[in-house]
Amino acid sequence: MVGEINSGTDGLSSGRCFLFRLQQNGSVANQTILSNGIGGLPANTLQEDMRFGASGASLGDLDEDGLVDVVVGAPSHYYDAASRGSIYVLFLHGNDTVKEVSRVSQAAGQGLDNLPVTLT
Numbered sequence: 743m744v745g746e747i748n749s750g751t752d753g754l755s756s757g758r759c760f761l762f763r764l765q766q767n768g769s770v771a772n773q774t775i776l777s778n779g780i781g782g783l784p785a786n787t788l789q790e791d792m793r794f795g796a797s798g799a800s801l802g803d804l805d806e807d808g809l810v811d812v813v814v815g816a817p818s819h820y821y822d823a824a825s826r827g828s829i830y831v832l833f834l835h836g837n838d839t840v841k842e843v844s845r846v847s848q849a850a851g852q853g854l855d856n857l858p859v860t861l862t
């Protein structure tokens with residue numbers, strides 16, 4: 743997974759994420775771009791300058807459908823009175839496009855210890 747935080751396919755510089763599937767010899771077997779309206783990510787999911795793709799990790803198979811899921815950080819996501827950041831849990835199809843999105847954010851006045859997922 744590689745993020746490109748100052749780019750976007752929508753002209754908003756919201757950021758985007760590249761998912762790469764590698765072959766055993768390290769060459770790229772498949773590439774999927776995730777951005778607003780691209781790769782199964784619904785249009786208007788991302789906002790300008792939110793730095794989507796600044797971090798990311800595999801979660802394993804979180805929803806137990808046999809397919810790997812990922813999490814992508816957007817540390818400058820503005821959704822409240824301040825820029826607090828969000829993480830996006832992306833449940834993937836077998837072709838690495840997005841099946842479902844779940845945004846996890848800090849609720850106003852609460853610490854990040856209250857998030858319902860733990861990243862390792």
Ligand SMILES: [Ca+2]
Pocket residue numbers: 802803804805806807808809810811833834
């Ligand atoms: Ca899964």
